[in-house]
Amino acid sequence: xxxxxxxxxxxxxxxxxxxxxxxxxxxxxxxxxxxxxxxxxxxxxxxxxxxxxxxxxxxxxxxxxxxxxxxxxxxxxxxxxxxxxxxxxxxxxxxxxxxxxxxxxxxxxxxxxxxxxxxxxxxxxxxxxxxxxxxxxxxxxxxxxxxxxxxxxxxxxxxxxxxxxxxxxxxxxxxxxxxxxxxxxxxxxxxxxxxxxxxxxxxxxxxxxxxxxxx
Numbered sequence: 001x002x003x004x005x006x007x008x009x010x011x012x013x014x015x016x017x018x019x020x021x022x023x024x025x026x027x028x029x030x031x032x033x034x035x036x037x038x039x040x041x042x043x044x045x046x047x048x049x050x051x052x053x054x055x056x057x058x059x060x061x062x063x064x065x066x067x068x069x070x071x072x073x074x075x076x077x078x079x080x081x082x083x084x085x086x087x088x089x090x091x092x093x094x095x096x097x098x099x100x101x102x103x104x105x106x107x108x109x110x111x112x113x114x115x116x117x118x119x120x121x122x123x124x125x126x127x128x129x130x131x132x133x134x135x136x137x138x139x140x141x142x143x144x145x146x147x148x149x150x151x152x153x154x155x156x157x158x159x160x161x162x163x164x165x166x167x168x169x170x171x172x173x174x175x176x177x178x179x180x181x182x183x184x185x186x187x188x189x190x191x192x193x194x195x196x197x198x199x200x201x202x203x204x205x206x207x208x209x210x211x212x213x214x215x
Contacts, residue, residue, distance in 0.1 A: 054106075057085030057113075070099045075106040076113050076164070086114040092128045092188050100183040102194075105164055108176045112165025115180070117190060120160050120213045130155045130162060130210060132192040134180065136173055138201040153206035155192060161213040162192065166199060171208040173198030 051072035078085045087103070090096065103115060121127035137150035164174030173196040180194040198204045 055085065055087055057087065070101070073102045073104060075104055076109075077107045078109050078111075078113065084112050084114055085109075086116065089115070089117055089128075089182065089190060091118045092184055092190065094187045097184050097186065100181065103180045103182065105174050105176055105178040108166045108174060108178075110166045112163055112172070113174065114161060114163050115182070116161040116213050119188070121215045123158060125215075126188065127215070128160060128188045128190065130159050130182075130192050131185075131189050134192060134206075134209065135195045136198060136204065136206040136209070137195060138198050138204065139175065150195075151206070153196070153209050155210040156212075158212045159210040161211045162209060163211060164196065164209075168200040168202075168204070171200075171205045172196075173200075173204065173206070173209065175199060 052075065053072060054075050054077045056077050074087070076085070076087075089101075090099065105113070117128035117130065119126065119128045123129065133152050133154035135150050136153050162180065163170075163172050164178055164180075165172055166174055175197040178195065178197045180192060180196070183191045185191045196206070196209060
């Protein structure tokens, strides 16, 4: 690379180009050439880690402040037999748009986990909604002839609650490894995506995953 200069350049001028792209300055009058060597520029690396929290819950428990790390992972680690754990998402607002969590079942439970919005009023009254959907897939035992293909379960127009639990009743799912991501995309709408794993390989329709909780 060369740059024509109207001035007599007799000394090298510092620059910030990478060292493998040395700059040549050519003086148009004296035809003096100066080669400028510059240090390399390197982008610093960061050892960023995702914040992981445990949600054990009681009979009912909101999303505690210790779990309120947007972009973090929340492990559902309830104790079997302690009652349904209800994880209530933070209040939705324009200021919180972009807030996102990944929720993973780490301890599957036959009683279940419930994930619901903060404002369960109807849409007409400004309530929050779950939009989007999840893929429902069945586990297959070795040698089984019941091969169930995964399919999409979409939330309905008034759904504000998501249920995860094991068993073959209720048309739900929630075996270990089930992973749900919720992202606030509008002031009253949480986008849901992910994969729900069920042990029901024969008849699970997924109809019980998304439901409506009344105020």
